[in-house]
Amino acid sequence: MKVSGFQKTYKEALRTAGYRFTRPRQAVLQVLQRAEHPLSALEVFRRLQGDHVSIDRVTVYRILAVLSRLGLVAQLAFAQEGQFRYEWRDGRALSYHVRCQKCGRIESLCLPSLKRLKFLIKSKTSFLVNDQSLEFNGLCPDCQ
Incomplete structure (x- = not known):
């Protein structure tokens, strides 16, 4: 996978925090970047499956937790749903x-x-x- 400009910033932020910029993390970021609205972890997982990315659901949850903890993605809670949704943050x-x-x-x-x-x-x-x-x-x- 080619690393885009926005991902270079994410890669640096992850490395500064002591994390590697792995292929699964890159794939999750790409799914969130393409999304037109905030996605649940399950929706991220299903889109990754549709992209033929080999990843399990637990890994998706862990990646999203790390990315949100570092402020690289927004974690949103919709009261009506009882679940978190995630949105790509790009400085906007x-x-x-x-x-x-x-x-x-x-x-x-x-x-x-x-x-x-x-x-x-x-x-x-x-x-x-x-x-x-x-x-x-x-x-x-x-x-x-």
């Missing part, structure tokens, strides 16, 4: 998501105005917000 602004309560479809939203909210929180409370969670739930066009 934090995205938010809307989830269909009926079919489970997830769409990403870019809401740059929330940066202003973080500023207001800091000005009113002196808190420096470094992590946030905002979840929208509703019905997608197909389920309405």
Whole structure:
């Protein structure tokens, strides 16, 4: 597998933290990079199988745990699902998501105005917000 530009940064971050940039880690990152919405560990595993990557489910969970602990992927908890989903982080602004309560479809939203909210929180409370969670739930066009 060829290492792309974004993966060089991930490779350096893993090595700095004492981890190797293995083929399974590279494959997981590629699945997350191609995903249009946050994926569960099981969805990552199934996509890897579809790509004919030889990996077991436990290894996928371990890789995702390491990548999220290092801040290389975002670990998202959707209250309605009771499971974590993972999203590739590439230096872009934090995205938010809307989830269909009926079919489970997830769409990403870019809401740059929330940066202003973080500023207001800091000005009113002196808190420096470094992590946030905002979840929208509703019905997608197909389920309405």
